Amino acid sequence: MNNNNQLDNNSKDKQTVLVIGGGPAGVQAALRAHELGAAVTLLEANKLGGTAFNEGPAPVRTLARAARLRTDTELYPQFGLKGETPAVDFAAAIDNANRVAAHANEVWHLTKVVEQQGIEVIDEVGPTHFIDNKTVTIGDGREFSADQIILTVGGKPRKLDIPGNELALSFHDLWSMTELPKRVTVVGGSATGCQLASILIDFGAQVDIIEFADRLTPPSDIDISRKLEEAFEARGMNILTSTGCQSIEKENGRLKVNYKHNDDDKEDSLMTDAVFLMVGWPADLDGLNLDATDIKLNGPYIDVDDYLQTNVDGVYVAGDANGISMFVQSAAHQARVAAQNAVSDTAERYDPKAIATGSFTEPEYGSVGMTQAQAEKEHDCMVQIIDYEGLPRAIMDARTDGFCKIIIGKQSQKLLGAHVLGSYSAEVIQVAATCMATGMTVHEIANLELAFPTFTEALGMAAQRICRDLRVEDKNIKE
Ligand SMILES: Cc1cc2nc3c(=O)[nH]c(=O)nc-3n(C[C@H](O)[C@H](O)[C@H](O)COP(=O)(O)OP(=O)(O)OC[C@H]3O[C@@H](n4cnc5c(N)ncnc54)[C@H](O)[C@@H]3O)c2cc1C
Numbered sequence: 001m002n003n004n005n006q007l008d009n010n011s012k013d014k015q016t017v018l019v020i021g022g023g024p025a026g027v028q029a030a031l032r033a034h035e036l037g038a039a040v041t042l043l044e045a046n047k048l049g050g051t052a053f054n055e056g057p058a059p060v061r062t063l064a065r066a067a068r069l070r071t072d073t074e075l076y077p078q079f080g081l082k083g084e085t086p087a088v089d090f091a092a093a094i095d096n097a098n099r100v101a102a103h104a105n106e107v108w109h110l111t112k113v114v115e116q117q118g119i120e121v122i123d124e125v126g127p128t129h130f131i132d133n134k135t136v137t138i139g140d141g142r143e144f145s146a147d148q149i150i151l152t153v154g155g156k157p158r159k160l161d162i163p164g165n166e167l168a169l170s171f172h173d174l175w176s177m178t179e180l181p182k183r184v185t186v187v188g189g190s191a192t193g194c195q196l197a198s199i200l201i202d203f204g205a206q207v208d209i210i211e212f213a214d215r216l217t218p219p220s221d222i223d224i225s226r227k228l229e230e231a232f233e234a235r236g237m238n239i240l241t242s243t244g245c246q247s248i249e250k251e252n253g254r255l256k257v258n259y260k261h262n263d264d265d266k267e268d269s270l271m272t273d274a275v276f277l278m279v280g281w282p283a284d285l286d287g288l289n290l291d292a293t294d295i296k297l298n299g300p301y302i303d304v305d306d307y308l309q310t311n312v313d314g315v316y317v318a319g320d321a322n323g324i325s326m327f328v329q330s331a332a333h334q335a336r337v338a339a340q341n342a343v344s345d346t347a348e349r350y351d352p353k354a355i356a357t358g359s360f361t362e363p364e365y366g367s368v369g370m371t372q373a374q375a376e377k378e379h380d381c382m383v384q385i386i387d388y389e390g391l392p393r394a395i396m397d398a399r400t401d402g403f404c405k406i407i408i409g410k411q412s413q414k415l416l417g418a419h420v421l422g423s424y425s426a427e428v429i430q431v432a433a434t435c436m437a438t439g440m441t442v443h444e445i446a447n448l449e450l451a452f453p454t455f456t457e458a459l460g461m462a463a464q465r466i467c468r469d470l471r472v473e474d475k476n477i478k479e
Pocket residue numbers: 020021022023024025026043044045046047048049050051052053055056057060126127128129152153154155171192284286287288318319320321325326327328329331358359360
């Protein structure tokens with residue numbers, strides 16, 4: 001590493017690697033590059049852990065757990081239990097989420113853990129800034145250059161270019177809130193928006209979602225969107241799909257949200273106490289000064305090839321900043337691929353076999369692979385849905401509000417996609433992803449001896465039904 005001000009590591013024979021951004025992608029990239037023999041410096045503007053640990057999934061999941069503990073009390077009478085639904089101490093719930101968010105740095109001491117592996121970590125120094133394609137500088141004036149650079153700067157909440165944008169909150173603001181607003185309007189009804197809306201309604205707020213697309217969580221399988229919408233509406237949520245937020249204004253100490261329906265251009269408004277914008281997640285390029293480089297963008301993300309390299313030789317991007325797949329598990333996988341390609345002679349494509357995703361709404365949902373619509377465009381498919389009304393564990397738990405859908409390619413007889421909604425969906429989907437990644441046939445999935453009584457059993461049941469249908473179609477089928 002050539003740190004012009006401070007270091008000149010004895011690494012002339014080694015590759016030197018600079019990793020910029022210390023979220024899950026950055027930490028994994030640094031560890032993998034070091035493991036492969038590189039001299040690595042990791043530069044982080046704030047604290048290691050990134051959005052994943054410090055602000056996003058970790059505290060959000062913690063709040064979702066609080067919300068779930070509360071709603072589960074609604075089942076008390078059915079199970080012969082007596083007790084009040086607990087009141088919400090919103091400030092204490094936020095404090096607890098912040099406590100969990102601090103875990104990575106205050107309990108695990110992530111910086112020390114990474115340093116102990118032999119990686120130089122320079123954190124809490126503000127954004128790293130490019131000077132040219134291979135040289136960067138940090139707030140205190142130090143300059144760094146390296147053989148290889150891996151950019152892992154993550155993303156940031158998108159703002160809307162509408163009047164009153166400054167009156168809206170982002171999830172950053174959630175962590176310093178002390179009172180639950182009476183009414184909350186969430187603009188953007190995809191992964192982030194639905195999670196927040198679900199938590200806040202279960203804490204007792206009145207909640208609206210304004211979503212531009214014609215359904216919630218537009219990238220999801222249609223049945224996930226439908227069931228989630230039904231469940232939210234049953235809890236009294238006001239869901240406005242095919243609707244765009246036009247402007248926000250202050251009125252009599254409250255906020256007025258003006259919106260327009262896409263179908264008929266009809267305009268309307270609602271009065272609310274807080275507006276959260278959850279309208280997308282572009283790469284966090286603030287302060288990076290990419291203008292000093294030749295690095296190309298692809299929309300709001302940094303453009304990369306199949307090997308995660310930018311158009312500038314020796315500059316790679318992993319994680320949210322390349323916009324390919326914005327999940328912690330993808331960030332970590334991409335980071336290992338980028339580090340491998342940066343440091344070794346072998347060129348590895350980023351080609352995930354199956355990305356299992358789960359969202360901590362109530363009810364929870366999880367997905368892997370293609371949606372039914374995507375699969376049917378490309379394949380002759382067989383689809384099977386197990387409704388939780390008939391699933392033993394769901395009946396035992398009084399959580400029959402869910403389903404497990406699998407999509408099998410008729411020719412390959414392998415899993416093309418699976419989508420689950422209901423209790424433990426984020427866990428159930430891991431098994432489906434494993435079946436998919438290992439290329440199991442539907443017959444092999446049907447013959448798995450999955451534990452009884454579990455929600456995951458629905459996956460085996462769906463596979464068994466498809467095998468039965470295949471047998472009906474072709475008596476000579478080979479199992
Ligand atoms: C509310 C919310 C909930 C989510 N829930 C889930 C979930 O349940 N499951 C899931 O898989 N994913 C979830 N995600 C997505 C997940 O957080 C991201 O996919 C993941 O954090 C991406 O990791 P990353 O390392 O690419 O970026 P990040 O975790 O964002 O880390 C990037 C790091 O780079 C640093 N940085 C930025 N610019 C610079 C610079 N110029 N110089 C130095 N450092 C810089 C930042 O400070 C940050 O620490 C959620 C996201 C949000 C917002």
